[in-house]
Amino acid sequence: MPIIALIIIGAAAGFLATRLMRLNTDIITTVCIGMAGALIGGLVLRFLLTVMGFMAGFIGAVLGALLLIWLWQRYFGK
Template sequence: MGVILLIIVGAAAGFIATRVMGVEANIVITIAVGIAGVFIGGFLLRFIVNMLGATAGFVAGVLGAILLVWLYQKYRGRS
């Protein structure tokens, strides 16, 4: 995945994750959470990503970002 594609997918995944979790975050945090979520989701769901392709990568990114938002809320409190 190229850096530009990673930023685009991460931004989209972070946006969806913050909206699903009801968190208001600035654009930098949203993109950072999304990119980290793409890495975490890709790592955790590597087998599915290899089987289903880019769509699974996006879903894994959203799930990873949701996990990070949940952890953030649990340990830092609601924004």
């Protein structure tokens, strides 16, 4: 079951990533891009959480607050 879930998540992530980057790829390439991206992203995130611990949560909170402020200024500020 985990392999099927990885393929489905990889397909969705690859589809989204290729559309955001405006790439025209076939289905196999799209799934491979998504699976590789999930693997790399998961490893990087796990590494950052292990190394930084509490600081990772703090940095995430600051980035989230910055995003919220930007959205507020962009759509409701003027």
